[in-house]
Amino acid sequence: MRGDGAHARPMVGHVPDPPSTVGPRFPEPPTAADEETERFLRPYAVDAGTADRPTDDPVEHEDDLDMLTLLVAARLPGEREVLRPERETILLRAVRARTLAELAAELRLPFSQVRSIVAHMIADGSLQRCGPSRPLERQDILHAVLVGLRSL
Amino acid sequence: MASADSETGRGTPEAIPQAVKIIVAGGFGAGKTTLVASVSEITPLSTEEVMTEASYGVDDLGGVESKSTTTVALDFGRITINDDIVLYLFGTPGQDRFWFMWDELAAGALGAVVLADTRRLDTCFHAVDFFERQGLPFVVAVNRFDGSEPYEAAEVREALDIPAAVPVVMADARDRDSCRDVLVELVTHVIRSRSPAMTG
Numbered sequence: 413m414r415g416d417g418a419h420a421r422p423m424v425g426h427v428p429d430p431p432s433t434v435g436p437r438f439p440e441p442p443t444a445a446d447e448e449t450e451r452f453l454r455p456y457a458v459d460a461g462t463a464d465r466p467t468d469d470p471v472e473h474e475d476d477l478d479m480l481t482l483l484v485a486a487r488l489p490g491e492r493e494v495l496r497p498e499r500e501t502i503l504l505r506a507v508r509a510r511t512l513a514e515l516a517a518e519l520r521l522p523f524s525q526v527r528s529i530v531a532h533m534i535a536d537g538s539l540q541r542c543g544p545s546r547p548l549e550r551q552d553i554l555h556a557v558l559v560g561l562r563s564l
Numbered sequence: 565m566a567s568a569d570s571e572t573g574r575g576t577p578e579a580i581p582q583a584v585k586i587i588v589a590g591g592f593g594a595g596k597t598t599l600v601a602s603v604s605e606i607t608p609l610s611t612e613e614v615m616t617e618a619s620y621g622v623d624d625l626g627g628v629e630s631k632s633t634t635t636v637a638l639d640f641g642r643i644t645i646n647d648d649i650v651l652y653l654f655g656t657p658g659q660d661r662f663w664f665m666w667d668e669l670a671a672g673a674l675g676a677v678v679l680a681d682t683r684r685l686d687t688c689f690h691a692v693d694f695f696e697r698q699g700l701p702f703v704v705a706v707n708r709f710d711g712s713e714p715y716e717a718a719e720v721r722e723a724l725d726i727p728a729a730v731p732v733v734m735a736d737a738r739d740r741d742s743c744r745d746v747l748v749e750l751v752t753h754v755i756r757s758r759s760p761a762m763t764g
């Protein structure tokens with residue numbers, strides 16, 4: 413028996429869907445005004461630090477980035493990534509949509525550090541988060557996963 | 565002809581799949597990483613979290629607070645289900661003191677596998693409690709190690725106090741087919757528990 417004896421055991425029943433991260437979320441691409449701002453940034457400010465003046469609030473992005481958030485590069489690496497190899501790697505890897513977990517694993521950096529860098533990159537328009545091309549209902553996902561697993 | 569994606573120089577734009585996850589929990593050494601590796605299409609990846617722990621010294625500093633950093637690795641694997649869905653399998657960090665990471669890990673998961681190690685059944689109590697409290701559907705996979713008690717599924721169910729609706733299955737984390745069966749059992753259970761009216 414499990415340690416504490418007669419604890420009330422919640423029934424496992426219908427599980428409400430978690431807060432939806434489904435649905436395309438395509439942030440606006442960087443505008444000319446953003447580019448204007450960029451020119452005044454030190455090109456090799458280290459890390460995700462405070463030297464960048466982002467076009468919106470990275471902290472807000474960071475709060476809703478999780479392991480499975482899909483990210484895609486909005487541009488190829490350029491001069492701004494000189495001496496910022498981790499950003500360069502992220503932009504190269506995310507030419508195709510990548511999960512944050514995969515980016516962190518590939519960079520071999522702690523997850524929270526990668527999440528912070530990514531949040532800054534979203535804020536400055538170099539990365540975009542994206543939803544699935546074909547958002548599916550949870551029930552349809554489960555049935556498809558069942559079929560897929562059976563044929564492993 | 566200008567393709568929609570011509571500015572990046574690529575051909576057809578890639579369809580972006582939906583990323584979903586299943587959690588694999590259990591005590592340290594229960595076979596989580598082994599299970600993930602058995603079914604993953606990639607060598608399991610690992611993402612690290614570095615934590616600073618304040619510890620109250622029992623060492624020669626005599627009670628002075630000291631700080632140490634610990635690295636927790638989360639292993640994960642991937643199974644491409646079809647063009648629209650990619651399934652990730654995440655192993656939980658085994659040590660109890662990393663519980664705070666479980667909330668984030670479990671959020672939005674389809675379900676969980678609890679690996680019960682027959683040498684130390686008590687090491688999965690926490691995981692069972694956690695998923696019950698979260699209301700996340702789970703199955704218990706009994707990973708039978710050589711030389712341990714030859715438990716039957718029913719005995720494990722009783723020892724862990726698992727409700728009848730939750731499947732308890734025997735498994736070998738090293739065996740791909742066995743791991744696939746565990747995952748099929750889980751997803752079947754998740755679908756069933758979402759529509760209780762249909763199964764009575």
Ligand SMILES: Nc1nc2c(ncn2[C@@H]2O[C@H](COP(=O)(O)OP(=O)(O)O)[C@@H](O)[C@H]2O)c(=O)[nH]1
Pocket residue numbers: 590591592593594595596597598599655658707708709710735736737738
């Ligand atoms: N006999 C047996 N050994 C296993 C099984 N699964 C894992 N092992 C071994 O147990 C050890 C620990 O497994 P691991 O997957 O690293 O455990 P984790 O800490 O839960 O990730 C490894 O040496 C595995 O080869 C199993 O089903 N049967």
Ligand SMILES: [Mg+2]
Pocket residue numbers: 596597598639655
């Ligand atoms: Mg492991």
